[in-house]
Amino acid sequence: MTEFGDFISALGEFGLYQKLLVLLLSLPLLLNPFQMIGQVFMVVDVPHHCNTSWIRAIGPNLTEEEQLNLTLPRDADGEYEQCFMYSPVDWDLDSIMAYGLNATEKCSSGWVYPSAQPPSLLTEFDLVCDKKDLNDISQSVYMVGLLLGAMIFGPLSDRIGRRPIFLISLLLQGLFGVAIAFVPHFYIYMAFRCVVGASVSGILITALALGTEWVGVSYRSKAVLVTHCFVAIGQIILAGLSYGIRNWRLLEIAGSAPIFALFFYIWVLPESARWLVTKGRIEEAKKVLQKAASINKRTIPPALLEQLKPENQTQSGSILDIFRKKHLRKVTLIMSCAWFADSLVYYGLSLNVTSFGLDIYLTQLAFGVVELPARLCCVFLLQWFGRKKTQAVLLLLSGLMCLVITGIPEDQPVVTTVLAIIGKFVATASFSTSYVYTAELFPTVIRPTGVGLCSMSARVAGIVAPLIHLLSQYHRAIPMAIFGSAPVVVGLLCFLLPETRGTDLADDTGAANPQPSRTLEILSKRDTAEDGVDSEKDV
Template identity: 40%
Template sequence: MAREDNSKVEQLKSHYSSRILNPHSFCLEMLLQRPKGIRSDEDEDDTFASILNAVGEFGTFQRRLVALTFIPNILLSFFMFADSFVFTAQKAYCNTSWILAMDSNLSEAEQLNLTIPQDSNGSFLTCLMYSPVDWDLESIIKLGLNHTEMCQNEWLYPESERRSLTDEFDLVCGKELNWELIVAVYMAGLLIGSIIFGFIGDKLGRYPAILLSLLGLFIFGFGTAFVNSLQVYLLFRFVVSQAVAGYIISSMSLVTEWLVGEHRARAVILSHCYFSIGILFLLGLAYILPHWRLLFLLGGAPVLSVIPYIWILPESPRWLMVRGKVEEAKQVLRYAASVNKKVIPLDLLNKLELSGKKESKTCVLDSYSNMYLCKVTLIIGCMWFTVTYSYLTLSIKVKDFGMSHYARQMIPSLLEMPVRLFCILLVEHIGRKWTLALTLFQASLVCLCILLLPEGGNGPRLKWPVLAVTELKLTVTLVTLTGEFSLASSITLLLIYTAELLPTVLRSTGLGLVSLALVTGAILSLMTLLIKQNYSILSVCLSFCSAALALYLCCQLPEMQDQSLVDTIEHLSSQLRSS
């Protein structure tokens, strides 16, 4: 026995000495990878993992749980991007119905010819009209009108094919809605929603947080179709963005805590593909429906199907355990096992009861007092900031290539799905860390290529005699889309990584904290957009630096493949002591 113990010690020494060459990644890996032969309080994780195996790794219960996330994900992307299709630019002509009092049989074209001034090429001027007069119609036709003034009351939209918010609330002729205001309202909602629902998810549970977010989508998402003013519309969008953030955080925590490692990544990646389906669903409805209210009515109608979630959605047994609710956790686990037609051994349930006697009480300040949590939060937050900035910048750059509004949304949505599905194979063969590093490396390379290409935006003007202008434009478009797909995959993988690195007791709160970095990166990207001079070269340079920084930070993280989740901060401390 003594020889065996000495042999184990020598193996551990050899293992750790080989890692000294990379001390940064080793520091985090030590905290998560428990050395063999050393026992600690982390054995509770092994007990829970054994129970989940007894319940069934990916049985009917888990498949149903993953399927329940599909419909809300479709709705999330629908409500997130609906603003792009309800605030369309319109040509507004003054309402000059005063002339109809002289002859009610005038056609719309005749009315415009008589009352709206024209420019040199014969097109009607918007926002201007001839001043009303008390003449008869023959005098107006014979003499014409000369004095012009701005529109006074209402406007006409003769060229409008669809009813949008622009002509609903007459957002024209100096009353145009600032697009930055819409983005600011939405970002503020994401910011506040991340904090509020992160706190709710850890204090009250994943189940009530998901129900509250779905209730917000139902009332303020579906209810957007009935607003009667622009101010109320913006208020509804503000609450909807909070519900979007809340559902993403809460559902991610719930799925992460119910599934084991190999199935967890597949489920999350597959559910993210339904974001793209939601965008395609939005595109189809926006193209077919003639009125923005119908868009929210029919597009938001699937939210009615989530009402049964009140009875069929399960709570996270891991969260119940860390809150000391052992009996409720056992009841949920028994139900899951019965759905999967499995039986949990009694000795495992008894071990679960022994490990869950005390409630773990934590607060957000523990993220800063614990060395591991502080380091992980900072690294993951920086990665969220850089990846979001690069992704949004490339998405904005695609708009500069003359593509139609529908094509700009449809092409990325169609191509992101197979790219994300391919990541499932990569995760299973090379692990989460190197799959994420591969996507970030590809994104960095793409940003560098955009800088070197002539159409990269005032960048180094290299000579490309072989390629024609059209071919160059097509090349830059394809390269930019490739970078966008890579970063979209990086966002999905990073979300999985974030949920797995954080402990159960602070998982929702931690996801809410890193969402602050996500919103900050998005805001910085939009601020860069406002810099008109040298915008392209500046934004793409920053995107390249951001993607490269994210790649470096990714290399500092430990591999989470086949690693059990950590439930409490005490487990983290015990891991540190044992290491």
């Protein structure tokens, strides 16, 4: 029986067509870091104090220092309180200076920030004191968007196709990303960020499916990891742009508007031929296969094309199959845990960049720089050691790095940052491995649905990661202890999964174990035969 892998071999496993496709899928991922962690640079903490201009009506000639001395209490370090002020009174200035003020209250007339400070989310929406937790909450709302995107766009991609969902997600990210720069209220900002999160999730899921289904077995992991390298490059660009653009609205536009330059995708982005076959759309599949072969300067034999018949199409799958089939249920549960642990460490480190004690722009630049080799090294790790061992070991190492950080004294910011960078390196490699491994474990008919389910667990971790950071007010080591424990446990579970290195993608839900690629078997037999001929010649 002819398998779809035979058609990929005929048109070329990773020819010019696939390389151009990978490039098209990668370009939008350059902007993902702006949406994922750009807010870290929009809420930079600055000195602030209560607005006590009420005293100006009594003493218009007071200097700024005199005003603050009379109206603001001091903390244990002798600094002005940032969230409290002396309660206003109707005394005259001489009485206030003679007797002083004692009763305190929370800021009632807003806050005062450094005059030279560029507009930021913190200063524009007063994300301080009682409202300071809104920063972490808004990051969680964005993660809720990623979760909703995985729930909605994964099944939709299986139903109506990868291409339309990818294009819709691009449009949503561009429209709502730019709209965020003009919001008048922080709650509207959070709502728009939720929509952007959903669109980012749609792009990630469909890009993974398209990249995986168009590339041959030998190059599958490389194609996926190349797209991930663009995410790393985006992080480096983010560090530079955020350093140069301190106005949060301009930074948001700079990170969202370029998506509109990709409008030409409507005409050039192909649908997955493998998905078209599973849906019985044989003529469309033949056209895109022939176009791919033409661009690769290859020819698919007509006899091979004739074997694409509607009556031989794969049966449709549904989300129920994931829980009905024992092998899919096992894969889903373990990989969902792996994605959860990956996301917990990845976002736990990325969103806490301000708490490591060094300059946030340099730290973010280091995080971005370290992601590139982390994703590239996965190409070799997956090829040498296979998917299962690589996934398990990387999870264990990322957890151990976080646990080690909990024992580093607070007055050692350099050591903490170095360990965090190492942890980010391993967590990034682990996350990239999860994408490749998950795409290979699920069959074509439910691939985006399965990836979406696993992605949902990652988004749950993304939601709780900023909230876990709030526990640092009780003890600074608590967040890192939580971030480190989960991947250690899940890493051990990964040894229960099947290996997918060198196997062809499954199209239906029937196969319990990944099947070796026929292409690789043919090549192996050919090599064996050639070795035999060479041996005879030597004799």
